[in-house]
Amino acid sequence: MPNNIPFYLAAAVTLGGAIAAMSLRNLVHCALCAAGAFAGLGAIYLQLGAEFVAAAQVLVYVGAIAMLIVFAILLTRGGKVKLTARQTAPNRFVGFLIVLLVCASLAGSILRSPSLQARTLALPEVTAPAQRIGENLMTAYVLPLETVGLLLTAAMLGAVVLAIREEPEARLRSEPTAQRRQALEEANIS
Amino acid sequence: MSPPSQYLIVSAMLFSVGFAGAALRRNAILVLIGIELMLNAANLNFIAFWRCGAHPEALTGVMFTIFSLAIAAAEAAVGLALIIAVYRHRRTIQLDELESLKG
Numbered sequence: 001m002p003n004n005i006p007f008y009l010a011a012a013v014t015l016g017g018a019i020a021a022m023s024l025r026n027l028v029h030c031a032l033c034a035a036g037a038f039a040g041l042g043a044i045y046l047q048l049g050a051e052f053v054a055a056a057q058v059l060v061y062v063g064a065i066a067m068l069i070v071f072a073i074l075l076t077r078g079g080k081v082k083l084t085a086r087q088t089a090p091n092r093f094v095g096f097l098i099v100l101l102v103c104a105s106l107a108g109s110i111l112r113s114p115s116l117q118a119r120t121l122a123l124p125e126v127t128a129p130a131q132r133i134g135e136n137l138m139t140a141y142v143l144p145l146e147t148v149g150l151l152l153t154a155a156m157l158g159a160v161v162l163a164i165r166e167e168p169e170a171r172l173r174s175e176p177t178a179q180r181r182q183a184l185e186e187a188n189i190s
Numbered sequence: 191m192s193p194p195s196q197y198l199i200v201s202a203m204l205f206s207v208g209f210a211g212a213a214l215r216r217n218a219i220l221v222l223i224g225i226e227l228m229l230n231a232a233n234l235n236f237i238a239f240w241r242c243g244a245h246p247e248a249l250t251g252v253m254f255t256i257f258s259l260a261i262a263a264a265e266a267a268v269g270l271a272l273i274i275a276v277y278r279h280r281r282t283i284q285l286d287e288l289e290s291l292k293g
Contacts, residue, residue, distance in 0.1 A: 004196075007196070011196075011200045014200065014204060015200065015203055015204060015207070018204055018207045018208065018227050019207055021211070021220075021223055021227070022207055022208070022210065022211030022215065022220070022223070022224060022227075023211075027217065027219060027220070030219075030220060030223065031219075031223070034223045034226070034227070037204075037227065037230075038226075038230065041204075041230050041233075041234060044197070044200070044234065044237075045234075045237055048197070048237050048238065048241045049241060050237050050240070050241075050252055050255070052252070052256075053233075053237060053252055053255050053256065053259075056256060056259055057233075057259065060259050060260075060262070060263050061226070061230070061259075061262075064263060064266075065226065065262070065263065065266045068266055068267065068270050069219060069222070069223065069266075069270065071270075072219055072270040072273055072274060073219060075274050075277070076219070076273065076274065076277040076283050091214055094214060095210045095211075095214045096210075098206070098209065098210040098213060098214070099203075099206045099207055099209075099210045100206075101206075102202075102205070102206035102209055102210070103202055103203050103206040106199075106202035106205065106206065107199050107202050107203075110195050110198045110199055110202060111195060111199075113195075116194055116195050116198070117195075132249060133249060133252060133253070133256070136249055136253055137253070137256075141253055141257075144257055148257055148260045148261070151260070151261065151264055152260060152263070152264050154264075155263075155264035155265075155267050155268050156264075156267065158268050158271070159267040159268050159270070159271035160271075162268070162271035162272055162274070162275045163271040163274045163275060165278075
């Protein structure tokens with residue numbers, strides 16, 4: 001099928017990036033390959049006619065989440081991972097086995113499903129224009145939209161609270177010990 | 191192979207790769223990347239079924255994918271903040287070294 005070559009290219013980029021992200025040693029390389037996999041998935045969305053989702057995928061995953069992952073790697077100094085003995089051969093074999101088992105069970109049921117065989121792709125003029133997505137977001141999906149806004153605010157506050165340095169609390173904890181030391185010294189003097 | 195099933199098979203392969211990574215890698219950041227890959231596989235399923243479904247004009251799969259993207263962003267932010275907090279306390283993010291609750 002010559003008209004399917006873009007799909008095969010995007011699928012190869014996606015799966016190759018995913019496999020590389022899950023098997024490479026260097027964490028920075030892993031983050032880069034994961035960003036490539038997310039971008040390939042955006043290309044598949046474009047072929048399926050979901051332009052807005054493809055743009056959002058590139059913005060959110062390739063732009064934001066890959067950046068967050070790189071920042072976390074740099075903040076935890078994870079670029080140089082020391083290899084333990086357990087991280088080598090049997091791990092890779094078990095990983096291959098898991099991929100094979102999960103993939104075979106899913107693909108077997110997909111390929112044998114009779115209702116999927118009858119389906120065809122919808123007509124090419126069926127797309128998801130951004131205007132209709134916006135209308136839907138403002139009418140039928142307005143409650144989920146507000147909930148997602150609340151969730152994002154809570155997640156942002158939670159991330160800041162979790163990742164912030166605990167200096168005021170540390171000072172509070174050190175003050176009683178200073179007082180206790182002073183009291184001990186006074187007791188020793190008397 | 192029918193048109194929807196090739197997308198579904200790519201999604202199944204992506205999910206299994208992400209699952210193997212999340213189950214086997216010992217670095218917390220790589221586990222998070224594996225979870226993101228599994229979420230992306232689910233999103234691809236939503237888009238494929240939207241495109242091949244009975245009522246593509248209803249945009250249900252697209253809306254679901256957009257909300258799923260937002261939730262994935264929130265999850266990644268909180269997960270990475272947790273990883274940074276754990277690193278600050280324990281000086282490691284290798285999951286098999288974080289075993290102080292182990293029985």
